Amino acid sequence: MTALLAPLVLDLDLTDEQFLQLCQKNHELKFERTASGELIIMAPTGGETGRRNVKLTTQLDLWNTRTNLGEVFDSSTGFKLPNGADRSPDAAWVKRSRWDALTPAQREKFVPLCPDFVVELMSPSDSLERTRQKMEEYRDNGARLGWLLHRKQRQVEIYRPNQSPEILDNPQSLSDEEVLPGFVLNLTLIW
Template sequence: MTAFTINFDAIVQITDEHFAQLCRANPDVKFERTTKGELVIVAPTGGETGSYNSELNADFVIWNRQTKLGIVFDSSTCFKLPNEALRSPDVAWIKNERWNELALEQKQKFPPIAPDFVLELMSPSDYLSDAQAKMQEYIANDVKLGWLLNRKDHSAEIYRPNQPVEVLKSPATLSDEDVLPGFVLNVQSIW
C-alpha cells in the first residue's frame, strides 16, 4: 500500500488529541504518525492483500482463543509507541499481563504500549525499504518479535531485539516459542 507523509510542523504540531479527532473525522482513511510528528496517510489494501491479512489475523485469533495468553489486534488498531509514533501493524499481539496494566481509558484510545509481536504483510505497492524501516522502529520501541512477509519474493524477515534480521526464503511455517508459545503460522498459503 502506498503511503504519503505530510509534515505539518511549520503550521501546527499534531497532538494525540488532534490525531484522534482527525481519525474520527475521516473513518475511511488510515493514518499513522511518525516519531517526528509527520502524518502518514496509508492507502487501503487491495482485495488480495486484505484477504491474506484477514486470514493471518484469524490464525492468531484461533491460537489466542485456545491459549488465552494475550490479546490480538488487527490493522485498524493504532498503538502509541515509546518514541511517540502512532503505528498500526497488520497483526499485533500483547501478553495479558502487559495489557492488563493499562487503564481502561488507555485501552479505549491509542494504547500507549508496544505490542510484544507485530506482523506486516507487504502489499504489491509497498516499498521494501519503508517496510524494513518500520520493522526496525517497532524493535527499537520494545517489540519483542516482528515478522515482515514479502509475497513478491516469498520471503519472511524475522526481527528480534539485539539480533541481526533473519531472512527466510519460502518458509513453510513460522514460529517463536519464546514470544508466541505453541503458535505455528503456515505461510505456504500466502505464497
C-alpha cells in the same frame, strides 16, 4: 498500500487527542505518525492484501483464543510507541499482563505501548525500505518479535531484539516458542 509521507507544516502541531480525532473523522483512510511528527496517509488495501491479512490475523486469534496468553489486534489498531510514533501493524499481539495493566481509558484510545509481536504484510505498493524502518522501530521500542512477510518473493524477515534481521526463503510456516508458545503461522494460506 500506497503511503504518502508529508511532514506536518504550517503552524499545525497535533496533540494526541487531535490526531485521534483526525483518524476517527477520516475512517476511510489509515493514518500513522512518525516519532518526528511526519504524517503518513495510506489508502485502503487492495483485495488480495486484505484477504491474506485476514488469514494471518485469524490464525493468530485462533491460537490466542486457545491459550489466552494475550490480546490480538488487527491493522486498524493504533499503538502509541514509547518514541512517540503512532503505528498500526497489520497484525499485533500484546502479552496478557501488559494489556491487563492498562486502564480502561488507555484501552479506548491508541494503545500506549509497543506490541510484543508485530507482523507487516507487504502489499504491491509498499516501500520495502520504509517497511523495514517500521520493523526496526517496533524492535527498538520493545517488540520482542516481528515478522515482515514479502508475499510475492515468498520471503520472511524476522526481527528480534539486539539482532540483525534473519531472512528465510519460502518457509511454509513460522513459529517462535519463546514469544508465542504453540503458535504456528501456516504461510501456505498467505503466499
